Amino acid sequence: MPLIQLPLLSIYQLNNILEIQNLSKRYPGVQALDNLNLTVEAGSTFGLLGPNGSGKTTTLGIVLDVLKASGGSFAWFGQPVSRATKRRIGAILETPNFYAYLSATQNLKIVADIKHVSYAAIDPVLETIGLLSRRHSAFKEFSLGMKQRLALGAALLGDPEVLVLDEPTNGLDPEGIAEVRELIRKVADQGKTIIIASHLLDEVQKVCTHMAVLQKGKLKTSGRVDAILNQHDQVIINTEDLEKAFVFLQQLPQVKQIRKEKTELILSLADGFSSADVNQILFSQGIVLSQLTVRKKSLESQFLDIIRDQNTPAA
Numbered sequence: 646m647p648l649i650q651l652p653l654l655s656i657y658q659l660n661n662i663l664e665i666q667n668l669s670k671r672y673p674g675v676q677a678l679d680n681l682n683l684t685v686e687a688g689s690t691f692g693l694l695g696p697n698g699s700g701k702t703t704t705l706g707i708v709l710d711v712l713k714a715s716g717g718s719f720a721w722f723g724q725p726v727s728r729a730t731k732r733r734i735g736a737i738l739e740t741p742n743f744y745a746y747l748s749a750t751q752n753l754k755i756v757a758d759i760k761h762v763s764y765a766a767i768d769p770v771l772e773t774i775g776l777l778s779r780r781h782s783a784f785k786e787f788s789l790g791m792k793q794r795l796a797l798g799a800a801l802l803g804d805p806e807v808l809v810l811d812e813p814t815n816g817l818d819p820e821g822i823a824e825v826r827e828l829i830r831k832v833a834d835q836g837k838t839i840i841i842a843s844h845l846l847d848e849v850q851k852v853c854t855h856m857a858v859l860q861k862g863k864l865k866t867s868g869r870v871d872a873i874l875n876q877h878d879q880v881i882i883n884t885e886d887l888e889k890a891f892v893f894l895q896q897l898p899q900v901k902q903i904r905k906e907k908t909e910l911i912l913s914l915a916d917g918f919s920s921a922d923v924n925q926i927l928f929s930q931g932i933v934l935s936q937l938t939v940r941k942k943s944l945e946s947q948f949l950d951i952i953r954d955q956n957t958p959a960a
Contacts, residue, residue, distance in 0.1 A: 657816045661685050661723070662807055662838045663708060668717035670703050670862075677703045679862040681716065685840060685855070690833045690868050691869070692849035693842040696952065701842035702738070703860070705811055709736055721807075735805035737813065741796030745785040749776055749795055752784055756799045766802055774798040774828055790821025795830055801832070808832060808839045814848060826852050846948040872916050873951070876921065880912040880920045882927075883936040897926070909926035909936075 663685040670678040678700045685691045693701045708714035708719050710726045721730040743752040771777040774794040779787070784935045787795065793813060800808055813829070814822040829852050833839055843849055849856050850870055857867035866873055885889050891910055894900050899918035904911050912923065920939050927934060 652895050660686055663719065663721055663840070664723075665704070665708065665719045666717055668704070668707060668719060669715045669821055670700075670707060670712065671715045678707075678714075679863050681859075681862070681864055683857055683864065683867060685838065687838055688836060689855045690829070690839045690841065690853045692853035692856040693840065694844070694846060694849050694856050695865075696844055698861070699844075699859040700862040701844075701859055702811055703862075705736075705738060705840070705842055709738065709809060711735070711738065732803065733805055734807045734809060735803065736809040737796050737798035737800050738809075738811045741792060741799070743784045743792070743795065744921065746783055747800075748781045748783055749787075750780045752795065753799060756802055760803045762803045766804070770798045770801050773801065773831065775824070782784075787906060788821065789817050790824040793817060793821065793825050797825070797828055797832075806837060808837055810839065811842045812844070813841060814843070814845070822848075858948075866949055878914075880914060880923055881909050881936075881938040881940055881942040882912070882934050883909050883924065884927070884932055884934045887930045889930075890927055893927070893930055893932070894923075 661684050663683070665681055665683040668678055668681040669676070678764060681700070681704065683704075690889065693704060695701050703712065708721070708726070708730070709716045715908075719726070722733065724730055744755070747755075750767055751756060754764055757764055757767060768777060768780070771780050774796065774797055776791065776794060779791070784792065784795070797808075797810075797813070800810075810829075814825050826848070829841070833852075841849070841853065853870050855868065856870050857875060858865040858873075887905070887908065887910065887941065891903070891905050894903050894910065894912065899915045899922070900912055901915050902913040914920075914923070919942065920937055924934055924937055
């Protein structure tokens with residue numbers, strides 16, 4: 646019997662949920678997206694970060710097949726968008742709309758009917774979002790945080806593999822923000838892939854494993870959250886051989902930026918090169934440091950560095 650050769654699964658099909666290639670969107674007089682390339686790995690919590698007007702919502706609208714792209718392509722689960730792929734995705738793109746006088750359960754029954762999902766799935770979802778005890782309460786009685794959690798519950802009906810959330814904490818008070826963040830972490834712990842658009846770096850840092858920064862429709866940087874933020878730490882060194890250290894460090898490709906200020910040198914290092922590496926390599930050159938300090942910038946300062954740096958590579 647001849648062997649039947651099955652097609653090999655690509656690394657993309659195994660590991661990636663969403664792949665965006667050269668995606669563009671143009672409105673009259675506005676380039677909303679400009680050749681965007683992104684990959685979202687399975688199991689990640691991926692933050693799309695950028696100021697208002699950066700192209701975050703446009704990107705989500707296109708990949709959810711709400712908007713049409715002007716150019717480029719995207720694929721979910723290695724396939725073009727289709728009814729089958731859409732059933733594997735839960736999304737919140739706009740302010741959730743529910744019937745004010747209906748209960749949480751009654752509102753989710755309507756959503757279940759639309760999604761062709763059994764009513765038996767409603768109580769487990771309400772338990773996940775922390776509203777099971779309020780399942781008979783009218784939507785109009787809910788706080789903003791509870792309303793947003795119910796919207797997440799609607800997105801979770803049908804047990805999707807991916808959640809897509811556009812500014813999920815927008816307009817919430819601190820308590821509501823904390824509630825939604827905790828829920829996102831809880832859902833992520835179940836192994837689902839989550840894509841979040843936000844203009845708040847603090848929000849992305851607290852819930853996301855990976856991120857991409859957009860500005861005026863262009864990708865500024867992407868990768869693991871910790872790696873991107875660590876790139877903007879500063880290393881400050883003091884030594885009696887300041888001039889010798891300055892000349893030597895300028896020649897190292899791992900030192901992205903260096904400047905001399907009075908009795909100290911201030912460095913920005915490439916990803917994977919640490920302050921300990923600086924100390925060790927200078928010692929090997931006979932340069933002994935009297936002080937070495939790592940200065941972490943505020944989240945706001947790091948965000949501004951990323952969007953201002955026109956030479957930041959897209960990882």
